[in-house]
Amino acid sequence: MPAIHIYESALCCDTGVCGPDVDQSLLKVTADVRHLQSLGADIARHNLASDPTAFAADESVRGFLHTVGSKGLPLTMVDGVTVTIGSYPNREQLLSFAGLADEAPAEDRTRPELGLSEKSGGCCGGSTSCC
Structure with a gap:
């Protein structure tokens, strides 16, 4: 199975619910x-x-960061080959990169299975920003 690596800029948490602004991506x-x-x-x-x-x-x-800098992140690589830069791949792209097929229909991307929503309070707790 192909190895997928997503390299992203410095974040305080991976969910995007830190601070007052929720990062939907x-x-x-x-x-x-x-x-x-x-x-x-x-x-x-x-x-x-x-x-x-x-x-x-x-x-x-390292070469990407030296040439483009962290402002070019996120960077997605599959088996060492760059496949996307500057934005996250969507679920369909990731499934394709992994050689998998998703039989589930497209769904609401707020992802209730994570227990997260725009008003969840964030990973940092409360309404304070940790980023």
């Missing part, structure tokens, strides 16, 4: 990655703040 990718993992996909997210060694260990990622 982070909610979506969090749910999508968890869904693919539940299907057995080899997929991982690497946060520049909490997993900098993953960035340093990959020559292609």
